Amino acid sequence: MRRFTHRHAVVGLALAALAACSGADDATQPTAPAAGTADAALSRSDNSALAAEVRTLTAGRGITPLESPPPVRPALVRLGRALAFDKVLSGNKDIACMTCHLPQFATGDARSLSIGQGATGLGPARIHPGGAFIPRNAPPAFNLHAMKVLFWDGRVSRDDGGMVHTPVGDKITPQMSAVFEFGPLSALPLFPVLNRAEMRSDAGNELAAFRDDQEPEIWAAVMKRLGAIPQYRRLFEAAYPGQRFQDMTFAHASNAIAGFLTSQLSFNRSPWDRFLAGNDRALTDVQLAGAKNFMSARCSICHNGPAFSDNLFHNVAVAQIGPGEGDGGGGHDDFGRMRVTGVAAEQYAFRTTPLRNVELTGPWGHGGQFTDLRAFVDHYSESDIKLHNFDVNQLEALLRGTVQPTTDAILATRDPLLNGVVFTPQQVDEVTAFLSALTDPRARNLERITPRRVPSGLPVDGAVFASGPPEDDF
Numbered sequence: 001m002r003r004f005t006h007r008h009a010v011v012g013l014a015l016a017a018l019a020a021c022s023g024a025d026d027a028t029q030p031t032a033p034a035a036g037t038a039d040a041a042l043s044r045s046d047n048s049a050l051a052a053e054v055r056t057l058t059a060g061r062g063i064t065p066l067e068s069p070p071p072v073r074p075a076l077v078r079l080g081r082a083l084a085f086d087k088v089l090s091g092n093k094d095i096a097c098m099t100c101h102l103p104q105f106a107t108g109d110a111r112s113l114s115i116g117q118g119a120t121g122l123g124p125a126r127i128h129p130g131g132a133f134i135p136r137n138a139p140p141a142f143n144l145h146a147m148k149v150l151f152w153d154g155r156v157s158r159d160d161g162g163m164v165h166t167p168v169g170d171k172i173t174p175q176m177s178a179v180f181e182f183g184p185l186s187a188l189p190l191f192p193v194l195n196r197a198e199m200r201s202d203a204g205n206e207l208a209a210f211r212d213d214q215e216p217e218i219w220a221a222v223m224k225r226l227g228a229i230p231q232y233r234r235l236f237e238a239a240y241p242g243q244r245f246q247d248m249t250f251a252h253a254s255n256a257i258a259g260f261l262t263s264q265l266s267f268n269r270s271p272w273d274r275f276l277a278g279n280d281r282a283l284t285d286v287q288l289a290g291a292k293n294f295m296s297a298r299c300s301i302c303h304n305g306p307a308f309s310d311n312l313f314h315n316v317a318v319a320q321i322g323p324g325e326g327d328g329g330g331g332h333d334d335f336g337r338m339r340v341t342g343v344a345a346e347q348y349a350f351r352t353t354p355l356r357n358v359e360l361t362g363p364w365g366h367g368g369q370f371t372d373l374r375a376f377v378d379h380y381s382e383s384d385i386k387l388h389n390f391d392v393n394q395l396e397a398l399l400r401g402t403v404q405p406t407t408d409a410i411l412a413t414r415d416p417l418l419n420g421v422v423f424t425p426q427q428v429d430e431v432t433a434f435l436s437a438l439t440d441p442r443a444r445n446l447e448r449i450t451p452r453r454v455p456s457g458l459p460v461d462g463a464v465f466a467s468g469p470p471e472d473d474f
């Protein structure tokens with residue numbers, strides 16, 4: 001049986017203390033070590049030999065520094081920010097993009113599965129009267145300029161020639177794609193507004209009245225709404241100098257949201273970045289030990305590149321929960337990448353999740369199956385046994401009964417890289433500590449990006465947390 005190879009000098013560590021100290025490396029946040037062993041978790045020895053070894057392993061895996069995206073023109077960011085927070089984009093004007101990607105929850109919603117239109121409340125307190133869930137977990141919007149494939153199944157992507165691929169093919173006309181400045185991310189916001197469960201609704205508004213295959217008509221109807229608001233006309237024309245609003249399509253809106261996300265949510269100043277830049281003491285001893293595990297074990301075969309994703313798809317034996325995407329006999333399954341490619345070997349494969357700021361973005365997994373980050377790391381150790389014993393009690397009550405009885409089918413296409421992987425509890429602690437070194441302290445508080453007002457005048461979810469300058473409010 002092959003094991004994650006690892007032995008390291010930090011001994012006698014109290015494992016419980018580690019969990020309590022994740023993120024404690026953040027120099028801007030004062031930490032109060034509990035006692036004795038917590039100091040060990042925080043300590044930074046003269047580790048230059050180990051640091052050099054980790055750097056060599058890191059380079060071997062192609063894990064390079066994350067470049068900042070080029071600056072985005074402020075007028076485009078301003079438009080994109082307004083649109084991202086404005087419920088006018090949703091059929092019944094009751095949900096905005098950022099309702100599921102809330103700044104106060106690290107641009108997610110702190111739920112296993114999102115809850116869409118027709119619901120009330122925010123984040124963990126959100127409730128749908130019919131108990132409806134979105135089939136997948138809302139991923140964060142961090143560093144998406146560094147990703148080639150978007151969504152859990154990669155259905156929006158760019159190929160090596162720079163071509164953007166989406167589920168709607170040539171319904172995105174050449175005139176529309178000519179507007180895209182941020183690759184696949186510019187196309188992504190075209191999709192949530194089409195989705196009835198997320199934003200459009202089944203009834204009660206002019207967007208809902210269109211058939212599902214009338215995507216261009218739906219986009220045009222959203223633009224009609226926006227055009228009726230004089231401030232949006234001004235914002236669009238400022239964002240795209242020399243163009244008239246009446247000549248624009250929803251691609252201009254989508255591209256602006258991408259510009260907003262790119263400019264505000266790119267993070268590359270974590271302890272890990274300081275380590276890559278040459279500071280041997282940027283990581284604690286425990287994080288450094290975890291980094292060595294991560295680099296020398298199989299984690300980094302999939303989680304690599306500057307954002308810790310190979311932009312490929314793997315089945316890592318995560319249980320299937322929730323309403324599903326309509327797959328399988330009962331329709332409650334989610335075949336992941338196979339839904340896009342039709343390739344049976346890709347059943348249950350999902351995009352390798354990027355890991356920067358991962359400490360902040362729970363629950364974890366494509367269905368938010370894990371509510372504890374350490375538990376996700378631990379899952380990789382004998383993942384076949386872990387899948388059999390998946391603990392539903394970590395899920396909210398409404399989801400506990402939804403686990404699909406598909407364990408054998410999932411294990412049939414599990415990535416062979418996970419065969420024989422066994423971690424000691426100490427290694428799990430160390431790797432979990434390493435993951436907390438990927439947190440950029442600036443991502444801990446994103447209140448500044450929420451506006452107090454949006455041009456439609458509709459209420460802004462999370463506005464109570466807004467702390468940005470008033471001139472950014474619309």
Ligand code: HEC
Pocket residue numbers: 084089095096097098099100101114115116117134136137138139140141144149150151152153188189190192193197198199257
């Ligand atoms: C009802 C909740 C909800 C709403 C509203 C919503 N999203 Fe999402 N978002 C999700 C979920 C769930 C996913 C994952 C879906 C999947 O992969 O199939 C997602 C995925 C994404 C991604 C992909 C991130 C990645 O890592 O690939 C981006 C970007 C995004 N949404 C932006 C937006 C924008 C922009 C809007 C508004 C136009 C929006 N979302 C509206 C829940 C929501």
Ligand code: HEC
Pocket residue numbers: 294297298299300301302303313314315316318349350351352353354358361363364365366367376377380415417418431
């Ligand atoms: C075979 C490729 C592969 C290997 C090896 C691998 N991962 Fe993953 N990782 C993935 C994929 C794919 C997902 C998304 C799985 C899903 O949700 O179905 C994921 C998800 C995660 C997540 C959850 C992230 C989130 O935001 O939901 C964490 C944390 C993680 N991996 C850490 C690790 C660690 C630590 C290791 C080494 C012990 C590791 N991974 C090994 C492919 C891999």
